[in-house]
Amino acid sequence: MVTIRDIAKRAGVSGSTASRALNNHPKISQKTRDKIKAIADEMGYLPNYNAKNLTNGVSNAIGVVFPPGEMSTASNPFYVDILMGINRELRPRNGVLSVAIANTMDELTANVAALISQGLIRYFVLLYSKKADPVIKLLREQKVDYVVIGDPNAEDECFVNNDNQLAGQKAGEYMLRKFNAKRTLFVESDPEQGFERKRRLGFQQAMTTAGIPSEVLKVSLKGQMKLDDAIAQFLMTRQTIDGIVTTDDRLGLMIYQLLWRQLDREVPLISFNRNRTNNLLMGPMVRFVELYPQTMGAAAVRVLVDPAKHSEMIPFTIER
Amino acid sequence: MVTIRDIAKRAGVSGSTASRALNNHPKISQKTRDKIKAIADEMGYLPNYNAKNLTNGVSNAIGVVFPPGEMSTASNPFYVDILMGINRELRPRNGVLSVAIANTMDELTANVAALISQGLIRYFVLLYSKKADPVIKLLREQKVDYVVIGDPNAEDECFVNNDNQLAGQKAGEYMLRKFNAKRTLFVESDPEQGFERKRRLGFQQAMTTAGIPSEVLKVSLKGQMKLDDAIAQFLMTRQTIDGIVTTDDRLGLMIYQLLWRQLDREVPLISFNRNRTNNLLMGPMVRFVELYPQTMGAAAVRVLVDPAKHSEMIPFTIER
């Protein structure tokens, strides 16, 4: 391992000068700075972050908090994309990504607590949003910075989000305008999650504006019942349905096919949360509200690191 | 922050004694050990791992390496479960979980390199398995320990895996025995991934043993074509099919429904890689080969930490 002293020696300066040069300390002549940086490069110097963190009393890591297993939602694959985005923004800053993940809220909270005190982590990204969250309570007590991906729970909370209501509205309008669908069914799974409710509200608003009654089907993914049958039955009584907007593409795939089978014709569909690896759901009448999870992850890091940034809304698009 | 000296002072001993007591050093009297631990507890002491790591020259973190985005496979949601399992085993040891994730192999390799030299991480879990992997090359050069989840690429490589061939065979036998299916179709997506090929081999072996010809359909998830149609067409020419075994439950969902629609009857299906949040695919004739990803993650940590352990095979079950 090549230390800062190695390069100091090689440059004929003291350790402190080398340190200052590498950290762009203002009172170092441009000349020595360049020289030292060149040598460091040449020797393949990489700072030891354990030492760095020890002296600064903080960590270069950010903690990413997954939702507890007990509240695991439908958007699982989303997370990996967010991680990718976070790391894309983190790597150039030489940050590392640590995760907290557990089955229960208690374990999760303990995990975060450990990261804070053992590792001195000062920045966190929450991959979920929940009111009265014990993790957030802890974070605030410890005065560490955090950003939630999703709806903020308090005024002063940093967040990265989509405009879900607008997205719902645009999806509805798209149905009307491009597919001329007059009886679109909105399918949601768990509207307690704020984002689903907002999408529905936006959708309903679009329908109201167009003077069209809107129909909503709630499919709880939690009950282990025979969804196929239940939904098929429901659809049977709604033969006039000529469009679907759904908040989850797995739900979408299912209903899409059920409806196709029943009506013997294809019905246009718009789905959120596209699963990139899931190109099973497609066709000329299928669209996705693309939310750009990687972009969201990257934005989270920016909001976290830049004290001036309080939040970022990530634009969406509707595409095939 | 309460340091080891604080508790030493309070206990009337020296720093090193306190350190030794807390680390269960053998040559500390049971009495002082208990006393010091009690005090530490009472004061809410938590070790500073940056300091610890600095002196030991190693990290308490393990690095989890995701497959590069460019080779992202179908098993995405699996990963989150594995993380959960890893952390379950890691937390009691006060370990932290860091991740390396990137879009390209180059970025990923750089990420891992940084974790090694900057963070001094000495243990890695690879969430994928690939021949001639540059990350593995790096890991071996740097002499850090790692374990792959999946097929090992070399004799001396530590791994955690399922017996995929046996699983394929059992799935085939299950079809024959429980569903009396004589013309089961095996659906695979990307057999270059070793595990898919093994499952197929096992399946074919079961069929051969039973004296039944086996049929295999390969559905590449990579081509952005209209799979629906292609598969429907294929199925049209195979009206005698009376069972399906598939390596991916999204594929399974699709084919299941397509076939149902075409034949107007339900066909038994066995799928791998169950997506826990995906209880859309079910019914009296649906089974899953449950691979227990959480258990796999936990096993990976054990293999990594225990020098005597070289590998672990995680048993599977076939269930509804």
Add this chain to the structure above:
DNA sequence: CTGTTAGCGCATTCAC
């Protein structure tokens, strides 16, 4: 069994 000393790699006083 326990205390003293030294040092991990780095950043930061304080002098010059």
Add this chain to the structure above:
DNA sequence: GTGAATGCGCTAACAG
């Protein structure tokens, strides 16, 4: 602008 000295929190010799 630069160097020498100090300490972050902890562990590992080396005494005793």
